[in-house]
Amino acid sequence: MARIRLDHRLLPAVNRVFAYVLLLALIIFVAFPFFWVITASLKPNRYIITQKIYLLPPELTFSHYMTIFRYGNFGRFFFNSTVVSLSTVALSFVVVVPAAYAISILRLRGGMFFSRLILSLQMLPGILMIVPLYLILKNLRLLDTYYGLIISYTTFTLPFCFLLTQAYLLTLPLELFESAFMDGASTRQALMRIAIPLSAPGLMTASVYSFLRAWNDFMFANTFTSSAHARTLTVEVSRLLGVWGTEWGALTAGATVTTLPVLILFILAQRYIVEGLTAGAVKG
């Protein structure tokens, strides 16, 4: 009897400790590689390539950052990534919002078919599109330009931005628009004054997503750029992998610089990222 009572009191405590241990393991599993890379970027070379483990840099140095910005032209690549990603967001926004509005609020005939078509387009793998896109951009002389990258990014941002925006617009009460139309509002006014302001969180999610997808892309940028003219950060960092030996200091510094904007966006827009993710998967 006594033992059973004891177990009852102890069990939650044991469970709690067990949960904390698991949580700690999960956090180390997720965060340690980032910690290791960021600290490596701040260590002098002799502490990076060594057979001793230095968890914290024994000596702090910013020389790797100086190297990649001064000799590696990283300012330029940072600029390229920023321009291309922001333009992709802007283009997707302008194209998708009116269309999603027309289909989900104005209930255009054929809207269902159109949504379904876009849903299928989302299944088209980028790896299949890369050959024709390369040939098209080559013929239009758009290889190694911002335009080429922006165009190729819209192949994947448009379908998912459309589906996300449409899902959000469908949650708005239709009566709102009906009464606006009764009062004589034009469809354009309803779009600008009702649909866009009310679906701001959804649009924010779509924008954050487009930005991340464009910023994070490697395959298209690696294939469609060939010089500092339009090359993006992800590609440039991967080029630091040497064939015979790698400058890990420069590479970890480059990786940190590429990750930093994502981290900042993450801190500022965490809610939208989590929301978009679950909206995409829970609502389809």
Next chain:
Amino acid sequence: MRLTDSRALTRVRQFLWGTWRQGSSMRRQLVGRYGYLVLLIIIILAVDLYPFFDALRLSFFAKNLMNPGGDRFTGMGNFVRLLTKEPLFWPTLWNTIVFTIGSVVFEYLIGLGSALLLTSRFIPMKNLFKALVLLPWAVPIAINSLIWKFMLAPNYGFINQILDRLGAHDFLQMNWLGDLSLVMPVVIGVNVWRSFPFYAITLMAGLATIPKELYESAQVDGASWPARFWHITMPGIKNVSMVVVVLHLIWTFTNFDVIYLLTGGGPLHASEVLPTLLYQQAFELFDMGYASAIGLFILIFLVVTVGPLYFRANAKT
């Protein structure tokens, strides 16, 4: 048969007659409303549909950029070559399937475990940990792959050093990404690390939709926790699980970045998958026709295997 036919015909007739009768102002308004779609339709035609049909066309042609002017129609030639003459085809297809299934299974298990842990009542500051766990997924795949290349480096890599300290075995020289039999598990491991956060976050959202009362009444009835898990938790997250798994089957099967940056398909094609095979044919050998045929094979394979699941998962939710 005939009944539905005539019904459809009547509906078409009614629709045409109705639109016609509603007069020109209505027609003009209709055109105006479709105007909202014009930009999207044009761009989708230009960047999605045209390239898709171009890939379809290319796959029936011999087209090599190193041999300009040598383009010619070969019918099924590229596909026959892929399926019968390509020595790498079967090993590569097998690797792709192993990579996909292996990744998705472990991603789901770790993702579900994390979701259950992070929703448990013992964990404080849930939002902070949620964001932290999502991190590997939000960072560029290219950067993740490079991070792991650094972690797994022979001699000075962190993983080898830790294993060397922990065990008596000499792990320092271990070349994880250069070992014929280890390379696939390691590549899958890195991919799991990158992708499991997506499962964790979406499954957490799924768990949040299960009514608390279900658990309470089950507890009153004396159901053990495995029973509660099987009869309440799993059915409650069935639909979300389905969507996440189907999406990842597609994304993993077509994933290029992870393997290209970690191993480039090596050593000796031990980690070669269809996307890296396609990429080599297209951008190292410039065999655009053959590469398109590989791309089309990937698409057809996906449509046949997970296509029905994809549309069912989307229809359900």
